[in-house]
Amino acid sequence: MKMGYRKKSMLAGYAFAAPGMIFAVLYMGYPLLRSFYLSFTNYNFAFDSQPALCGLENYINMFKDSYFLDSFRNTAVFTLAFFPSLMILSLIIALLLDKGVKGSGIYRTCIFMSMVVPLSLTGIIFQWIFNNQYGLLNSVLTQIFGLKSWTHNWLGEGKWAMFSIIVVSLWKNMGMLVIFFMAGLANIPDDIIEAAKIDGSNSIQTTFRIILPNLKESYIVCGVWAIIQSVKVFEQPFVMTNGGPGTSTLVLYQYTWQNAFKYYEMGYASAIGYFMGIIILILSAINMFANRDKNVDEVKSKRKRKGVVSHAE
């Protein structure tokens, strides 16, 4: 029997998707399932011939492990500082670049150039810049601005080490989010903005009442991306401070790496990895929920609760 057009079209689609799907299943699906299984086992890759099931022991032991708790705390601190800073700064820069100020081409190049530098190289360069003895930053502060009191051991003192890592991460990641936001800004129809101007809206009102609310899809995309970058931070603390001094910049990703590739404890590392995955999922879900499209009834009931009277009603 001759195949219908629709069925043929479906088969063609599957045929094209097949290589990618096989790749995804083999290189992503299988490792996911395997590491999920390993997270319930004790397995030292170097010394054990087979994994041994241990139930939830790895997940329970995590919360008794001071190094895990330190890395969890540090990741939370990093996320809380990095995520909002990244979103706000990137949005501001995108708005400024979108306005087309003089020299925006050069500013755009400067912002985007940070994206092409590999993360590990970024870490090495900034390690030199932040060096206490001969670093560029301390030299500039002392010799050019005469601000010796502002100099610090940027990578050798706990709080300043985390601050330095946040600054470097912002420098590195801003470019990507600026691109996303600029794409979102480009999608806002000019008619709405013109209409607002005709109605007498000034630039601040236009920005806050028209432009920002229309960037909802961008917030979702940028938010998810920024959350992943926050929770998965690794190269900067690894290269710049190796998690030190002490454990002040030890993050979850590095601790997972240490357990997997330094101690060969694959079971425990898998458990920490899955814990990180759950955190990312929860935060992404919160981000999507906060930026969801609210329908009219939901908005009305919210206003009623707040006691706002609508003329339209």
Added chain:
Amino acid sequence: MRKESFRKMTAVALAGVMTAATLAGCGGSAKKEVKGGSAKTESNAKGDNNLRVTVQAWMMGKYDFEGAKSSFEKNHPGVTVTYNQVDNVDVTTSMLEWSQGKTSCDIAIGGDRSQTVPYASNDYIVEFTDDNFFNGDFTKDKFYDTFLENGNIEGKQFMIPLLGEVVGIVCNIPMMKEAGLVDDKGEIIPAKDWNELYEYAKKLTKDGQTGFGIDWGANMMLYTYEACLNGVAGTIFKDDDKTMDFTGDKVKGLMETWKKLVDDGYTTTDVFADMDANRTQFKSGQLAMHLAPASRWIEAGENLGAENVGVMPVPGTDEHGSLNYIHGMVIPKVSKNQDLAIQFMKEELLKDSFQQGAINGYGKMSPLKAHYDNLDNKYWPEVLKFTENAITAPLYKDTTKLDTYIQTEVQQYLTGAESVDDFQTRMDEYIGKLDLSNGMS
């Protein structure tokens, strides 16, 4: 219609080729776990005459590997030597390969026995015996015992040292002279103890010059602690002769001196972030004394002038011995070129001319005693003295965890985040939880 059929067929064919390529790339022959017990020592007759050597990239710059390759190929027509440069010792990759009966190398160079134990416990590497290696000009007595010990596990030699390092204090002689710390002959007056060393650091610190740098970086923390502790206490162990000691007055005294050096500004903590910070500062003439692998003394001569750099023992190590470590060579049992590999090691990698270049240029110590007969630098006898008595790092299954813990706790202590009592208590707790067996069983 014809065009459309052609397009569909092309699309299906393309999808099929891509699928097949993906599957071919992912798959392999049926995997058989090859336990070393069943793997026989292959004779060279079955090899393919392509000797593959995995080398850490930094070694290529310090040793004449290309010269060794040319020489070996000339002396063994038909044999090709191929180098594969790697960044670091990669136990995971080697374990994966060798467990599947495959290998990308016939000799793997780098690391010491702590990285070798996983291979040895799974019977993946060749044991070097009197029959296959320690004969002729390479009997065990021709080697420094301390270097050989670093490749020995439970009495079996699984690793042959290519080079050795020993911990000492490298000194900038003009700075020491200016501070009155050299004798009439212009030689450094070694500090007898840590109090004296503190005074040295105090005299040597001034604007633009740091008195003393101690290698507390990620690569050296454990070695530094072991060398210093052995110097002050004559041992690094508790009474059971197995558990590393972090308690007791000697440890407390050592740690408090370190803290005082940091607090008073005579030592920096830049190595916490950049493990090469002290090395860079010393070579650029901004650091007077550097507690580090003694080879830095020869290396710095290139920048500062050989006559301006000297070495002295870490206090107490001239009597008790310092700490040494190696970068060694292993041969995987699945290699089909084992005999050829051993020949290459003996004929090229351990020959005088190959080792001399690195000794004289970079201070990398040869494991063979004969290579020290005609050395120029006057500090070699001093270095050899605290090498001969040097101890080796204990072999624990959980050495990597101990390495991380000690880095963390020393950094916490030296930055003021915890007291010395906390440091001692926590380290003692940590080591109590670790597996101190050697990992072979």
